[in-house]
Amino acid sequence: MILDGKVALVTGAGSGIGRATSRLLAQEGARVAALDLAEPKLRTFVAEMGPGGKVLPVVVDVSDPEQVRRAVEQVVGTFGRLDVVVANAGINGVRAPISSLGPDEWDRTLAINLRGTFLTLKYTVPHLSERGGSVVVMSSINGTRTFSLAGASAYAASKAGQVALAKMAALELAKHRVRVNVVCPGAIASDIEQSTERRDVAEAAEPVAFPEGNIPLTDGRMGTAEEVARVILFLASDASNHVTGTEVFIDGAESLMGETGLTEDT
Numbered sequence: 001m002i003l004d005g006k007v008a009l010v011t012g013a014g015s016g017i018g019r020a021t022s023r024l025l026a027q028e029g030a031r032v033a034a035l036d037l038a039e040p041k042l043r044t045f046v047a048e049m050g051p052g053g054k055v056l057p058v059v060v061d062v063s064d065p066e067q068v069r070r071a072v073e074q075v076v077g078t079f080g081r082l083d084v085v086v087a088n089a090g091i092n093g094v095r096a097p098i099s100s101l102g103p104d105e106w107d108r109t110l111a112i113n114l115r116g117t118f119l120t121l122k123y124t125v126p127h128l129s130e131r132g133g134s135v136v137v138m139s140s141i142n143g144t145r146t147f148s149l150a151g152a153s154a155y156a157a158s159k160a161g162q163v164a165l166a167k168m169a170a171l172e173l174a175k176h177r178v179r180v181n182v183v184c185p186g187a188i189a190s191d192i193e194q195s196t197e198r199r200d201v202a203e204a205a206e207p208v209a210f211p212e213g214n215i216p217l218t219d220g221r222m223g224t225a226e227e228v229a230r231v232i233l234f235l236a237s238d239a240s241n242h243v244t245g246t247e248v249f250i251d252g253a254e255s256l257m258g259e260t261g262l263t264e265d266t
């Protein structure tokens, strides 16, 4: 098994990409700390994994420094080490024209998506640095390759910020043999719609859209969380031991078509 003996921490592990990643990393031999804000989702996931599932559920709000600090201490106290961190927790938040987007709405999206990623790195890096490790940051094609998701300025800004943070971290942590990479998925089927609030998005939209075939590689089928998890497994493992500071796009060429006026949340 690729991750035998390793310990991984995954945020947003109760659902979607985080859950699929936690499951795959555990199947490949890692002991996995599954962090999420939603306790019921974590409970369901742990039950699914069964006894001996090697999953430690930890309820945490990634935007709260004290909660993240305590969660990381709990994980390292339980498992004794940390090798892999997947900073995945995120929300779509409010999508609205800039003039009507509230400062609090902007702050909430940035707090969970960008500050949450910073806090996850901040408190795990000292442990990862002990023997080297791998960090995977969950960004998106939005804010990195596409800028056409109407009203998603806060989301796109948070996803762009994650890439800059990850590249700074990759250079800063190279001397500790900690690699930091970013995955940028296109449209992936998950529960993220539930964290989306739309308000007057038509006002922020440009009237351009591909009539069909937004995802060329799959004739429009959205990606799956498992397809993203397999790329994360590669980045988490020694198979990628010379790869750091880079984005990997997982989108079936969706983002290569330019500004397509996509309406899906990615």
Ligand code: NAD
Pocket (backbone or CB within 6 Å): 011, 012, 013, 014, 015, 016, 017, 018, 035, 036, 037, 038, 041, 060, 061, 062, 063, 088, 089, 090, 091, 092, 112, 116, 138, 139, 140, 141, 184, 185, 186, 187, 188, 189, 190, 191, 192, 193, 195, 265, 266
């Ligand atoms: P999801 O809603 O299925 O899962 C997100 C998880 O994060 C949920 O379990 C939620 O409870 C948790 N979460 C939310 N706020 C949190 C907080 N403050 N603290 C801790 N946990 C919190 O969504 P998903 O699609 O699996 O999204 C995971 C990541 O992938 C996000 O960062 C998202 O931006 C990114 N992403 C998703 C897509 C897509 O199309 N689904 C595309 C590109 C990027």
